[in-house]
Amino acid sequence: MSKKDRLIYLPLGGAGEIGMNCYVYGYGPADRERLIVVDLGVTFPDMETSPGVDLILPDVSWLRENAERIEAIFITHAHEDHVGALGWLWPDLKAPVYARRFTAAIATLKMEELGRPLDVIREVAPRPASVKAGPFTVQFVPVSHSIPESSALVIDSPAGRIVHTGDFKLDGTPIVGEPFNPHLWHEIAREGDGVKVLTCDSTNVFSPRPGRSEATLTAPLTDLILGQKGMVVATTFASNVARLKTLAEAGRAAGRSVCLLGRAMRRMVKTAAETGVLKDFPPLITPEEALSLPRSEVMLLVTGSQGERRAASAALSRGKYLGLELKEGDLFLFSSKTIPGNERGVIRVMNALSEIGVVVVDDNDGLYHVSGHANRPDLEAVHDLMAPRILLPMHGEHRHLREHCRIAAAKGLGWELATNGTMVDLTGEAPSVVEMIEAGRIYLDGTVMIGAMDGVVRDRIRMAMNGHVLVTVLLDEEDRPVGDAWVETMGLAERTSGGRPLAEAVEGELNAYLDIAAEDVLAEDDKLEEALKRIVRKAVMEEAGKKPEVTVVTSRLVAE
């Protein structure tokens, strides 16, 4: 370790938000550190802040500018918020991608969809296997989460050991994957100088009770399903393969054959089986076979636990889906938690099911779902087990990170509340912020990438709030209006509060102005547009109480 080398940490996504994870570690001379990237995730748009957007990606401009310094990309697990941006952003980074088998298989699909090279993906075995990436040596350590093969990373650098937990929970009986093994973690904490930095999941820091194991769901789920006479449908995240197994086994125990509905879910189960992480999954039947069986012998496992309009759940709530139709007396189970912001969509599906007469059961009582994240007591147990000198909370909104820092402070640990874009120097025994990097969001909109702050989405929101008025004016060679101004509106009431056609009312005001407009205004597009916009806004405000967006098109005839 040279005196001039430093160890840095830079979150570019996932620190100050839940989702869109992307973290960078670097080691070497300042501004020439060799870099590794941990996770390349996406987050999802919503109508309130990002209408019409398809996907939200971290802004990796800084990585792109420093692409030649990147040694490797590590993917902790195959959730969209950890791997979803890989295919989109890989061309900016062009580094080898390391992941365990199942995650590598999903990462490969992501790359394949966008025509990226597949040979950059390297499958890695768990610790003690390790990857050498420039000054770093990295090991994948199995942890429990709500998807198979989640991993924490043990990252050794000349300036000390970092443990990057990824998403995790402590589960001694996780149904799929390795149980939590305190001895393994104790070993990691004791090797060499121990753990310098724990970069730690904060998602459930506000959950005060210890987390429960996946295995606790088997009995209540089996009881619930045993009591049913109609069809049973259950939804959870497509990637929660352990839950799918728990549900399917509960269905089997109740004498039901299991059918998967939803492309994402079938793909996950297939990949999990092919990569060997999912064993002994009950045999599956096709939708056609499900149709031929009595309802009491069928269990459907379906996508759409978050109320997504296009998923199988929503489709079933609206009517037939692949020939299958729900009826009075059927049961629909949400074996899931509603992510904040998705409530309306989930409630919409629940009410549509209620209208059909289906009994809807959710996790109100905590019987049918367990979280994939460590709760506060579990986080504290991990702090104590790993005994890091510095805690860097990640995977959380600002309030989660702050609460996690409070816990670190109370334990006498060093800590830093580093949100996206905060570069932290971890070389010494106390962390320090050295630089703020431009970190933001990029929107995939159709097939185009746009900056979140570019104004495109802002204009859409404004049109949605205020409506849009289009004004067309034709001027002759001498800048005199030809005919009247023409107004079209979209997203505005047709009539004013007084009952007149709104477009006519606005045209009246515009034409009155054009009759008396000064020559220099008529001669200059910018001036004229500004003047006409003002008149439109004023008129619509007076006539309808709205302040619309306005586009003015001035056409000028030219002498032939």
Next chain:
Amino acid sequence: MSKKDRLIYLPLGGAGEIGMNCYVYGYGPADRERLIVVDLGVTFPDMETSPGVDLILPDVSWLRENAERIEAIFITHAHEDHVGALGWLWPDLKAPVYARRFTAAIATLKMEELGRPLDVIREVAPRPASVKAGPFTVQFVPVSHSIPESSALVIDSPAGRIVHTGDFKLDGTPIVGEPFNPHLWHEIAREGDGVKVLTCDSTNVFSPRPGRSEATLTAPLTDLILGQKGMVVATTFASNVARLKTLAEAGRAAGRSVCLLGRAMRRMVKTAAETGVLKDFPPLITPEEALSLPRSEVMLLVTGSQGERRAASAALSRGKYLGLELKEGDLFLFSSKTIPGNERGVIRVMNALSEIGVVVVDDNDGLYHVSGHANRPDLEAVHDLMAPRILLPMHGEHRHLREHCRIAAAKGLGWELATNGTMVDLTGEAPSVVEMIEAGRIYLDGTVMIGAMDGVVRDRIRMAMNGHVLVTVLLDEEDRPVGDAWVETMGLAERTSGGRPLAEAVEGELNAYLDIAAEDVLAEDDKLEEALKRIVRKAVMEEAGKKPEVTVVTSRLVAE
């Protein structure tokens, strides 16, 4: 009771949704029943389904058409979802409005704001006082809820007694207002033929544990506040005057002076004091006085528990508000529940407070808030106490009404799941649906009322999802294009995925088409617009992966 007379029930809002309450009862010859209206509430827009809308009102077309049959309007309590539409819709109904004192005061403010007559509002004392309204005799019976002076209505008709609960909970120690009195209810149930119909709140039918009293909050709130060294801020619904008193007293007990922030809250407390429903409220200080005191001696009670952008909570989270500013070490308490759909707004405020360093406490553990609605065991207790022959669940989404019907069925009661627009005949011993009335939503948009299905808001949502392209084409007297087509875009990326200016790319396609377009297309505006729209959509889909809204303006030169 003539053989030809019937008793009807018709919900126009609030049955199949939470909010926008409006219920009609009628008695008399079919289609000539004399009517009473219970509540005239609003609901609130959201970005996903009603962007830009100011307020959502029930569609009372049916009442307007039958206005001369309306004997009276009764308002159960002063929440916006029960009284908020009064001022807007009264001119359609023009009937006297009955309410208890506090509610009448708020109703008067609503009428005053819109310049409606005030003398139609009649203040009524609680039972045994009664109002005669055509064939009905109506009594107001005090119930507990999260606003002062909530009332159930006992509605006597020649065909039997109806108890319309309004929003209610069972609270023996409600801090403000009358405690729950089972004897009174028992008396109502025993009089005459007892209760024929119980029209009953369903909001909390999925809450399995008995509700808690407002008084249970005093100790935990006092403990929480006593432990604080900085400023303490608490938010709850402005109209929850009992909670404000509980909070203010807890603050006083901790040696703090109380300051109210937010117009709605000051108005509620003032009205409650003036109408005598609020007694012994701790003395209040002004924001200026709060500024002059040490932070440890101040408690702010503020509006904005739902994360509303313009309320005091959000303002304080962003910086100074009336000179007051929060700091590291202050405490911010949400003594409230987040209404589904408001999560993002609330979380935004919480994170902004976290960024300042303020400790945010919410009701995660159920210590600092109690619901204003009866939970399932309380609902069942009321069913048993009132012993109705028919249960009509109201105040709930479809799933709540269905669950409430299930309970009624299990008890052997008659029931009907009547959503908005369902006219139910209650004359006999079993309810029956007799007619479906057009019932929907009206949007107040600026100063104009628009139908929810008019397409105006649908167009706004489409512009927000897809962007808007404007095409201007100029044609000469012989229908030949003059110059090129002109394209403006709003809410679309400036450049295509290939990097070309999008407007240019689209113009290229349009001009290529105009060069070869058939004469009959060029001659007809509709045909031409259709053709150009198709070209724009196809071009933008190819170049940017979006299918935009398109407006085409064709200007035609006329021979002079």
